Amino acid sequence: MEDKIPDEQPNKLLPFLRRLADIISNDGDLDKASDDILRSADLSKDEGVIQQLNNWIKVLQEYHINPDANQKEYLTKLIEFGIPSASAELALARMREALSSDIEFELGRRNYVRAVLLAQQNHIPQEKIHHFQELSLRQFAADFNNLPGFRVLVKEWEIPQNEVKRILEQLLEETGSQWIKDALESSSKW
Amino acid sequence: MATVSLYQNIKGIPDSLEIGESIYAGGEGRIFFSKDGSYAIKIYHPNRVGAEKRQFLEMITMLGSSLTQDEAHFLCWPLAMVRSVGNIPQIGCVTRRIPASYKPLCHFNENPKMARDQFLAGRSWSHYLQIARGLARAVAVLHGRGCAHTDLSYFNFLVNPDTTDVVLLDLDGLVVPGFLPAQVKGTRGIIAREIMLRQSRPNELSDRHSLAVQVLQTLLFRNVFKSLITYDPSDPDKDEEIGWGEELAFSEDPKDRRNRLRLLGVPLFQGGALSYRMLTPALQRLTERACIEGLNNPSKRPSAREWITTLSYALDELYRCSRCRQHFPYPYWLKPVQRRTCPFCGQRVSGDTPSVLSLYEPRSRGKYAFTQRYLVMGNNWQLFSDILDPQRDPPMSRRKEPSVGHIELDSKNNVNRLINDEGNIWRVQVHGESVVTAGKGDSVLLKPGAIINFGEGRRLLVVEE
Numbered sequence: 001m002e003d004k005i006p007d008e009q010p011n012k013l014l015p016f017l018r019r020l021a022d023i024i025s026n027d028g029d030l031d032k033a034s035d036d037i038l039r040s041a042d043l044s045k046d047e048g049v050i051q052q053l054n055n056w057i058k059v060l061q062e063y064h065i066n067p068d069a070n071q072k073e074y075l076t077k078l079i080e081f082g083i084p085s086a087s088a089e090l091a092l093a094r095m096r097e098a099l100s101s102d103i104e105f106e107l108g109r110r111n112y113v114r115a116v117l118l119a120q121q122n123h124i125p126q127e128k129i130h131h132f133q134e135l136s137l138r139q140f141a142a143d144f145n146n147l148p149g150f151r152v153l154v155k156e157w158e159i160p161q162n163e164v165k166r167i168l169e170q171l172l173e174e175t176g177s178q179w180i181k182d183a184l185e186s187s188s189k190w
Numbered sequence: 191m192a193t194v195s196l197y198q199n200i201k202g203i204p205d206s207l208e209i210g211e212s213i214y215a216g217g218e219g220r221i222f223f224s225k226d227g228s229y230a231i232k233i234y235h236p237n238r239v240g241a242e243k244r245q246f247l248e249m250i251t252m253l254g255s256s257l258t259q260d261e262a263h264f265l266c267w268p269l270a271m272v273r274s275v276g277n278i279p280q281i282g283c284v285t286r287r288i289p290a291s292y293k294p295l296c297h298f299n300e301n302p303k304m305a306r307d308q309f310l311a312g313r314s315w316s317h318y319l320q321i322a323r324g325l326a327r328a329v330a331v332l333h334g335r336g337c338a339h340t341d342l343s344y345f346n347f348l349v350n351p352d353t354t355d356v357v358l359l360d361l362d363g364l365v366v367p368g369f370l371p372a373q374v375k376g377t378r379g380i381i382a383r384e385i386m387l388r389q390s391r392p393n394e395l396s397d398r399h400s401l402a403v404q405v406l407q408t409l410l411f412r413n414v415f416k417s418l419i420t421y422d423p424s425d426p427d428k429d430e431e432i433g434w435g436e437e438l439a440f441s442e443d444p445k446d447r448r449n450r451l452r453l454l455g456v457p458l459f460q461g462g463a464l465s466y467r468m469l470t471p472a473l474q475r476l477t478e479r480a481c482i483e484g485l486n487n488p489s490k491r492p493s494a495r496e497w498i499t500t501l502s503y504a505l506d507e508l509y510r511c512s513r514c515r516q517h518f519p520y521p522y523w524l525k526p527v528q529r530r531t532c533p534f535c536g537q538r539v540s541g542d543t544p545s546v547l548s549l550y551e552p553r554s555r556g557k558y559a560f561t562q563r564y565l566v567m568g569n570n571w572q573l574f575s576d577i578l579d580p581q582r583d584p585p586m587s588r589r590k591e592p593s594v595g596h597i598e599l600d601s602k603n604n605v606n607r608l609i610n611d612e613g614n615i616w617r618v619q620v621h622g623e624s625v626v627t628a629g630k631g632d633s634v635l636l637k638p639g640a641i642i643n644f645g646e647g648r649r650l651l652v653v654e655e
Contacts, residue, residue, distance in 0.1 A: 011367075014336070018368040084336020086253050090369040093252060127197035127273070 012041045021091040024060045025098035055081040112136035142171050145179050192276040199270040200255045233282040244281050264328045266359045292348035299408045316517040322408040323501040324356030329401050330494035338365040340392035342400035343377035378434050386435030395488035402480035410464040414441050418449045440481035457536035468533040470504045470519045502584035507566045513537035520566040522546040544568035545606040545636040550650040551580050558650050571597040578648040607633040617643040
């Protein structure tokens, strides 16, 4: 097992990885950022370091353009280019966070199902995905009164029976709707 | 009893846990055990951590999802985040609960008395060597991932003295350059000098200092930097600050004798203190790099991986004292043999001395290079296959490792013989004489100068004495 442990001196560029990830996520000025980073690290004349930085930028840009691709592939590439796995994972996670603005947009227009889809594609924490799923289910039940759609979502997202019951009971208490009451009664037979 | 609600759970951790009373309260927070006995829950004091703590913990928890099963065994990584306790939002994290058979490292290595208690319980210094290797392994995995621990105190290592397994705790303060800043400075006495002097922030290189302190404390039963001088008699706190900081000095620095113990090198069981000079030459070199060259030059400090390798090699250089039955590195570097004594009881090495062999690695065009590694082979010593494999370092356990040979004492001629227990034919040459072959069941006389070739692509042994 210990054979896998890389033995290397700490990399001087590493402290700037987060900044790089942020700039790429926000489509910032990469040339200026690269110059700043190399100057700050006092490595402007080190060809090897410049090449390393360019490699990092290339991989992060690819990931930015194609965030739905296999994350492990990008992680492996970053590790191959000298980034320790923890830093590489956190850089990619940070870039995924930037994607949350797209999710915010979908939430803003109450397209909760699309928000769940984006969150799942981008490995957003499970906690948030659960929250968006609940918003979707409440919408299908209380706003759309769409029982078949509600059931499809429950099945697809593997929502536990007790969770479905809790959501419907809460909605019943809030709205007193007969439709919700019927849905609640029938849900026990699903 | 309260219910802790969790999120960001990984690897089958439930969404909520029942907890009882707090079992420990520290500066950062309180620790609870789950009612089912499987988990430990740390809840931070709300007024003592900032909002960013939650974000840091989420990042650390996420990093744990890619641990291998083996790594998860010796790193007590956060497995889930605490959302609330009894519906009150709280910041905290959940780890697995380490079995009670594991005790803090300080129960074993703080002073020679503790070691002696362990020896009386049937354990040996070779156990300590393996524990030291376990410490290095846990740290090596963190460093290999680009994380630093920043508080490698002996309270944060739990040890099972029977299996010598080590678990590293308190990973909620990990440092990842650029992402997770250092949240703690560490524990005084273990902290690197540059951190004490606020010249640097805790990082991997300062961890290397702390690891060296722990490894040497585990092997020598003393903090090798302990100050013997009072720098400020009026203020004990200030005194410690100076002794562990600005005036930090290795107790065996040949150019700085301030912290040199009076009974250094006197056998431990006679009230003396173990010297790093009892360690193998390779471990002595690492100690000098860590404690002398690396004291003020962090980049000189040996990595955790170097410690693992060198401690592993040391396990093949042990000898058992005929009087106190304690294992210690056989001091083949001391000549003549009469100078070799047990560092524990002072007994002089005599009688059936072990054979000492050096290990060579195959290179291109039939050439071999010295590995800087020695084997000390006494009666019944086993030659495991990993020793001959140039692709491998010693494994953490040799329980499943096949033995390809063993040593038997030829009492008639007063020499050791290496018995071939495998199918391969061995070829032996002594001082350019004709080659002798040894098949399964045959033996090789371990005469100084003998070169034992175990077959193509394998390491080669040369008998030194």
